[in-house]
Amino acid sequence: MRSFDLTPLYRATVGFDQIADLMDRAISSDAGTNSYPPYNIEKIADDGWRISIAVAGFSDDDLAIEVKDRSLHVTARKAEDEAERKYLHRGIATRAFERRFHLADHVRVTGASHENGMLHIDLTREVPEALKPRRIEIAAGGKKDANLVDAKSVN
Numbered sequence: 001m002r003s004f005d006l007t008p009l010y011r012a013t014v015g016f017d018q019i020a021d022l023m024d025r026a027i028s029s030d031a032g033t034n035s036y037p038p039y040n041i042e043k044i045a046d047d048g049w050r051i052s053i054a055v056a057g058f059s060d061d062d063l064a065i066e067v068k069d070r071s072l073h074v075t076a077r078k079a080e081d082e083a084e085r086k087y088l089h090r091g092i093a094t095r096a097f098e099r100r101f102h103l104a105d106h107v108r109v110t111g112a113s114h115e116n117g118m119l120h121i122d123l124t125r126e127v128p129e130a131l132k133p134r135r136i137e138i139a140a141g142g143k144k145d146a147n148l149v150d151a152k153s154v155n
Helices: 007-012 017-031
Strands: 038-047 049-055 063-068 069-078 099-104 107-115 118-125
Touching: 063 107, 063 118, 069 118
Parallel strands: none
Antiparallel strands: 038 049, 049 118, 063 069, 069 099, 107 118
16 A cells, blocks of 8 residues: 655645645545445546436435535435335445545536436536637737827817
């Protein structure tokens, strides 16, 4: 088992706290990897993704999706089954879970659907106009002096 010390990164950089925190979370979460429920993350466009989570046995009322602090939280709580059942084999897990996904800047959840035991969450990167590249027009003609004022003669 390896452990990494990110202290030199904190000492030598300013303003990269988010990257260091992301690396620290990734390293620490690998140690106790939780594989329930299984999920896929697919890229569906240049600025679009879909997270698909296998949620067999859960209804829409059992599932909750929330975005807070640039983090997507998916939770499921199964209501207690009132009917007493005897299982000979129980292979469908319906235990409660919480799954978190950290979102990059400007990534927004645009929708969610639940069909055939799969929960699909669609995400899109929406870059604000102020941050998009823009083209600067070059004025044609000679060099203009910014301090020169055009004036007409009065007489």
